[in-house]
Amino acid sequence: MTMVQEATLPLILKGEDVLAKAKTGTGKTIAFLLPTIETILASKNAQTYHENPIRALVICPTRELAMQAAVEAQTLMKFHNELGAQTAIGGNSSVMEAKKIKLQPCQILVGTPGRLLDHIQNARGFADQLKSVKILILDEADTLLDMGFRQNLTEILKALPKKRQTLLFSATIPKEVHSISQLALKPDHKFVDTVGQDTETHAMVNQKYAVVPQESQFAVLYSILKEHIAVEPKYKVLVFCTTANITAYMAALYQKLGFNIREIHSRKTQTYRTRVSDEFRNCKGGLIMFTSDVSARGIDYPDVTLVVQIGVPAAREQYIHRLGRTGRAGKEGQGVLILLPWEEPFLRKLKDISIGRMETPKVLDLSKKLRSVISDIDQTIGTRAYQSWLGYYTTAKSLSIDKHTVVEYSRKYWASLGFSSAPAIPRLTIKKMGLAGILD
Structure with missing residues (x-):
């Protein structure tokens, strides 16, 4: 027992x-x-x-x-x-x-x-x-x-x-x-x-973080996944994104780039979520699932080889719960947290956890690849992802950045995904986000 x-x-x-x-x-x-x-x-x-x-x-x-x-x-x-x-x-x-x-x-x-x-x-x-x-x-x-x-x-x-x-x-x-x-x-x-006596789940996980420039974030994730697949034939990877809409867009991009991808988040129907969750749980390897925090806590996915968190988690507890999807039942696991330079202060919340800085992997120039695939993706998914990114970071409690700076960073974020300009957002949405006079 x-x-x-x-x-x-x-x-x-x-x-x-x-x-x-x-x-x-x-x-x-x-x-x-x-x-x-x-x-x-x-x-x-x-x-x-x-x-x-x-x-x-x-x-x-x-x-x-x-x-x-x-x-x-x-x-x-x-x-x-x-x-x-x-x-x-x-x-x-x-x-x-x-x-x-x-x-x-x-x-x-x-x-x-x-x-x-x-x-x-x-x-x-x-x-x-x-x-x-x-x-x-x-x-x-x-x-x-x-x-x-x-x-x-x-x-x-x-x-x-x-x-x-x-x-x-x-x-x-x-x-x-x-x-x-x-x-x-x-x-x-x-x-x-039993918490005071039990070994913390995350103590079984080899944890690393990478602080990367905004324009390289997508390429760094790409390289990490490619390297992991190369060394782990039975790879089973969870990639946590900050919001459901960003999860949907990132999954669509990586699917087009040739990875074996599934996605799970609150925008999907319960029937779909159940089917995909069961598929990921029962698979023996060779699958990457992009997910929002619906998978962050309590869900038992056996034999997850790597958990990647891209973007600052909402809280320290969220980081730990996400990481807990690997290194379960006494097995070892790996975790990587990818942050942008202005998200680095979050690491202070993890000062009592054994997490080391990773060597940034060799980054490929993916601009041509991205331009070739984004035209095949429903642009409404991209627009929702952009709005969602803005909404998440304008309200992020773990960071102290003003809204003008968030808007500036959002444009760089969008450029890193291969776009020449950010999508237009309805004025009412801009107003609701408190960005009137900043974004329009």
């Missing part, structure tokens, strides 16, 4: 409420699912399950995490045909989803806060189904609260039986998590801290 499993399994099986501090990638999903399934099996015989089926409710911050937990539950219940796990997530028909939850075996329901609250308020009979919940699990609680779900969680808690067991798993315990734990957990709950 992993440390978090060894520490929490006995307590959960005894029926204790548990607040567990545990890093992602340490086996915590099994830590809460296994005893939950055991408790369900011990509580009532199978014939009564369908009368009021939901025994355990798992709340996750993102669709991908919810689906991953549901698949894990179904795997663990493989030899219990009378049991089932369903999901309540956005991105699909809420009516069909509620019907499926009602009609199919659903002892464990895994959902995201927004969709769960929508079902409680609008799906006939759903609130009654929740009256049978015996175990509530809040997974990645700090992220749930970072994403602004406190009000949703409070409303969901009101719909659940007060007599229940509650498990709260979180990588960090800020005051917001303490606050929600006081609301959800019994006063005599058990606190388990």
